[in-house]
Amino acid sequence: MRAIALMALGSGMGLPAIAAAADDAAATAAAPVQVAQNDSSTTTATDNSGIAEVIVKSRVNREVNILPTEPNDSVFGFNKSIKDTPRAVTSISQEMLTKFNITDINDIVALTPGSFTQSFFGVAGSLDVRGTPGENYFRGVRRVDNPGNYPQPIGASDRIDIVRGPASPIYGPSKIGGYLNFIPKSARAQDGAYMTKPAGEFGVVRGSWDNNTLHGEVGGPGKVFGQAFGYYLYAEAQNAGSYYDNTSTNQSIYQASFDADLTDKTRIEFGGMYQEYEGNQVAGWNRLSQDLIDHGTYVTGHPTSIDTNGDGRISAAEAGAANLSIFYPFGSSDPNVNFGSVNEQSAATVNADLANHPNMALVNPGTAHINGSQVLVAPEDSLTDQVKTLYFDIIHSFTDNLKLTNKVFYDSLNNNNENAYGFSQMADTWAFEDQIILAYNKDVGDWLKSAYQFSPSLRHQKFSHGDNFAYEYFDRRDITEQASAFDRRTLSTRDGPTVEPWSSRTVGDYFDYGLAGMADYTFFDSLHFTGGGRYDSLHMTSTCTTGVDCTDNDKHKDTDGAWSWSFSTNYDIPVLGISPYFTRAKQSTMIVGQGGEIPADAVASKNAVANSTLTEIGVKGSFWDDRIYASFAHYRQQRLDYSAQNTVTNNTTLGKGWEAELRAVLTNNLAIAANYSNTKVYNETAKQNGSQFSFAGAGDLPAGVDPADMYGGVINGLVLTTDGRKQGVPENVYSIYLIYSFDGTILDGLTGTVGMTHVDSTYSGFSKAVKLPSYTLVNAGTNYESKHWKFGLQGKNLTNEKYFRSNFPDLFGSSVVLPELPRNWTMSLAYKF
Structure with a gap:
């Protein structure tokens, strides 16, 4: 009866027709069923009573391997099917990777619940699982951490298992979110x-x-x-x-x-x-504002040059001498506290502080419309x-x-x-x-x-x-123009720690x-x-x-x-x-x-x-x-x-x-x-x-403060929160x-x-x-x-x-x-x- 129902489904019959066919077949269920064999349609098996059972093999499942029926040891180490594994886990076959055009881990969200991943400066190194950074395993063993050092080689995988939640004790210490277990080709x-x-x-x-x-x-x-x-x-x-x-x-x-x-x-x-x-x-985009997201309107302009030695780069010493940062370290609802958190400041306080940091202001601010490729x-x-x-x-x-x-x-x-x-x-x-x-x-x-x-x-x-x-300054660079001496920094890896000390x-x-x-x-x-x-x-x-x-x-x-x-x-x-x-x-x-x-x-x-x-x-x-x-x-x-x-x-x-x-x-x-x-x-x-350290953007400034006055440097400090x-x-x-x-x-x-x-x-x-x-x-x-x-x-x-x-x-x-x-x-x- 099950075989006939499945065969009817494969031939395009609707559910009522399937039910009717199944009822009509009940009387003949005890008789052996002979079915033509081919690679993409059916196989025949006979149970101990001599009754043949026809199991229709779906063509599409054979080609894509979409059903998680194979034994899987990525969770507990036992070869249990995903259906029998009492944990949230998703398996993606190599065929699915190909057919659904999964080319990096950001695409996995299409096939895996709980896998939406934030940007790690554009490098898809690890999946965020249930909203927190995950880990990568290779054939069941934890790899060296890769939050965004290099992209995971999705194309070289035969199967990817995404386990949500911390790993089983058999695998050792792990992060809370979950992990990807890569089975290589x-x-x-x-x-x-x-x-x-x-x-x-x-x-x-x-x-x-x-x-x-x-x-x-x-x-x-x-x-x-x-x-x-x-x-x-x-x-x-x-x-x-x-x-x-x-x-x-x-x-x-x-x-x-x-x-x-x-x-x-x-x-x-x-x-x-x-x-x-x-x-x-x-x-991505710097000088972030709601107007930039909604309309693509970008604040242009460059700050004052602080390249005092004229070598085309800003060194740590030059950045430090230019005094390019304002820090609001305390969180308090007391209006008498002048150094409260970032989102407690008055416009008068912030404008006064910015006036004391003139190198943070853009000298020729304007606006332009940009596209997503300008980064x-x-x-x-x-x-x-x-x-x-x-x-x-x-x-x-x-x-x-x-x-x-x-x-x-x-x-x-x-x-x-x-x-x-x-x-x-x-x-x-x-x-x-x-x-x-x-x-x-x-x-x-x-x-x-x-x-x-x-x-x-x-x-x-x-x-x-x-x-x-x-001295990390996202906003000094006007991304409608190329990098220049206004914003290009010396780097510890390139110029050496004597010029640019390690943090x-x-x-x-x-x-x-x-x-x-x-x-x-x-x-x-x-x-x-x-x-x-x-x-x-x-x-x-x-x-x-x-280091400092x-x-x-x-x-x-x-x-x-x-x-x-x-x-x-x-x-x-x-x-x-x-x-x-x-x-x-x-x-x-x-x-x-x-x-x-x-x-x-x-x-x-x-x-x-x-x-x-x-x-x-x-x-x-x-x-x-x-x-x-x-x-x-x-x-x-x-x-x-x-x-x-x-x-x-x-x-x-x-x-x-x-x-x-x-x-x-x-x-x-x-x-x-x-x-x-x-x-x-x-x-x-x-x-x-009740607070979190964060860098401030234009939207964090109080009304009456022009963000162009801070884009040459950075404002950071504590941001208040009620629920975290x-x-x-x-x-x-x-x-x-x-x-x-x-x-x-x-x-x-x-x-x-x-x-x-x-x-x-x-x-x-x-x-x-x-x-x-x-x-x-x-x-x-x-x-x-x-x-x-x-x-x-x-x-x-x-x-x-x-x-x-x-x-x-x-x-x-x-x-x-x-x-x-x-x-x-x-x-x-x-x-x-």
């Missing part, structure tokens, strides 16, 4: 061992703004010393311009992996990835990264129920970042991790299935990091000795309990060497212990096809900066390790013979320890909201993916203190995408996609001075695939919507904002062999 090496000959593809992508990308991949079987193995190689080279002025990208990615059976019980997996990136950060980027701005990742796994099966895995992992980052408006950064960081995982499973009759993991681990991370932000320069390392255990129980195939705990012994050393924010060779050491635990339960209701679940977890997190460094003052104050908690309740369901997958979750997650935070990468937040996800194969040819997020995030430290609500995170995000396969018609091999994402309006910064409008993006594309050829044509933002993304809303939200891309396209062509 090179993970296909195991499949290659079963192939009879090599197979792969070569392709080219051409897109808007002179975007050119070449890629090649090949996998197959091989032999070493008579032992068979599988291999997979992937390479990608990108040379691209940009919509934004003075911006381009050169990038190379290389992956390789190998999988071999050493004996009938022991096998190895090893490989790596190398990524080299050359580009720049994009701060705060100078031709010499540069962001370069070299990233090396290696892994070596040994897997030994003692019995069918007992397996030992040793995972060795290495990840390194070499980063250099230079911005002419006054920010530079370097990072040289590497991490080595060794995980031993002993996995055991045992069934007790038909009523109990159990699985266990025991995992000691060691992680050693060494870092060298420096940045300079002491902070930190070197050090840490060792993490971890011990974790997890257990999973299933009673009567319906009731599930998953839980476990972990203890980390952390030995940290951090030295602040030279620390004492020379200020070395600190600390040893800290951190407990993490997680408990989850879910219950399958077969009649309804749903599984309600509940999760409660506490997870430790390390407070590290943009280069994976632990600040010396955090070690000195014993605030380098903090805790997060998660409470999540939800329901998942699989319906219509697994043609529909749906999930719904409510969560509350909180970063504790208010004194332990990093303003940019890991601040103390409370997040709560709702998430819903739908994946459905409606017919053999039509599928849908939809999601909804309701997100509210609060900065708990700001709420507790973080901005830049839209409260509601809706997304729906359709994909249609023309297989079985004269257009066999052709698929089409169309989708829409709607994002609520939100304020650009903490002070709520500038409101960014809501927007709706419409994307569409088509792909054709034959035995040897693949062709794709995709368009994004087809209605040419004008929209923006906030940039560091807690700190710089009133100062800069990123105008997003207008209508754009990509075209791809690949040959398969």
Whole structure:
């Protein structure tokens, strides 16, 4: 009966017809059913009673892999399906990445609830999950932090799993928001061992703004010393311009992996990835105001030159002598306090202070209308990264129920970042991790299935990091003109710390000795309990060497212990096809900066390790013979320890909201993916203190103050708040995408996609001075695939919507904002062999 209903659906019958066909078929259900076999339609299976069951395989699901039915170990380490995993998790296959034109992590919002990401100066390094910065994992191991050092290599991924909420204890300390687990294309090496000959593809992508990308991949079987193995190689080279002025990208990615059976019980997996990136950060529009957002009206003009030595750059000494900043450090509602917070000042007070800082004023202010491509980027701005990742796994099966895995992992980052408006950064960081995982499973009759993991681990991370932000002036540059001596700064990375001292320069390392255990129980195939705990012994050393924010060779050491635990339960209701679940977890997190460094003052104050908690309740369901997958979750997650935070990468937040996800194969040819997020995030430290440090923009100034009088410098200080609500995170995000396969018609091999994402309006910064409008993006594309050829044509933002993304809303939200891309396209062509 189920088979006939599904066959009717695939042929285009409506639901009433399906029901009638099912009723008519009831009388003949006991008879064997013979169905013609083909790759894209049906298979036949016979149960113990001799009754044949026909399961229709959807063409569109085969091509896109849209239903999350495969085992997934990205959450707890157990191979449970996403439907059976009692946590919010979304998996995106490589086919979905291609068909839906997912080219960077900002696009993931279209397919994943809770994944809207703010701009990290235009570099999509990490996903924001549930409104807070997330982390990146590679094959289940945490990588060196990358909030915005380089773009994640989406195109080199075979699958991406987005886990919302802190990681399971088995994976060690993690941030509260969640993480992306990247499964690289090179993970296909195991499949290659079963192939009879090599197979792969070569392709080219051409897109808007002179975007050119070449890629090649090949996998197959091989032999070493008579032992068979599988291999997979992937390479990608990108040379691209940009919509934004003075911006381009050169990038190379290389992956390789190998999988071999050493004996009938022991096998190895090893490989790596190398990524080299050359580009720049994009701060976006400076001199931000509501008039600029609403009408594109920009305040032009340059300030007084303070380049006293005439070398064409402003040095730290010249900036300091020019007195280009005003600081309002106190928060008070007392009108007699002259030095209250930024948003307590009177016009008379601010004008008097600006009069005492004449170098902050523009000498020739005016207005102009600008477009989104005119941004705060100078031709010499540069962001370069070299990233090396290696892994070596040994897997030994003692019995069918007992397996030992040793995972060795290495990840390194070499980063250099230079911005002419006054920010530079370097990072040289590497991490080595060794995980031993002993996995055991045992069934007790038909009523109990159990699985266990025991995992000691060691992680050693060494870092060298420096940045300079002491004289960072976004607004001195008139972006209708090129960078000049009025605004171009000396940089620590380029001119050396004797000319441009570091604001902070930190070197050090840490060792993490971890011990974790997890257990999973299933009673009567319906009731599930998953839980476990972990203890980390952390030995940290951090030295602040030279810089204006620390004492020379200020070395600190600390040893800290951190407990993490997680408990989850879910219950399958077969009649309804749903599984309600509940999760409660506490997870430790390390407070590290943009280069994976632990600040010396955090070690000195014993605030380098903090805790997060998660409470999540939800329901998942699989319906219509697994043609529909749906999930719904409510969560509350909180970063504790208010004194332990990093303003940019890991601040103390409370997040709560709702998430819903739908994946459905409606017919053999039509599928849908939809999601909804309701997100509210609060900065708990700001709420507790009633204020937050922030840079002021035009909207923060009292009426009667001309912002042109401050654009040559900066006003900053505390901004008052009542609830601590973080901005830049839209409260509601809706997304729906359709994909249609023309297989079985004269257009066999052709698929089409169309989708829409709607994002609520939100304020650009903490002070709520500038409101960014809501927007709706419409994307569409088509792909054709034959035995040897693949062709794709995709368009994004087809209605040419004008929209923006906030940039560091807690700190710089009133100062800069990123105008997003207008209508754009990509075209791809690949040959398969």
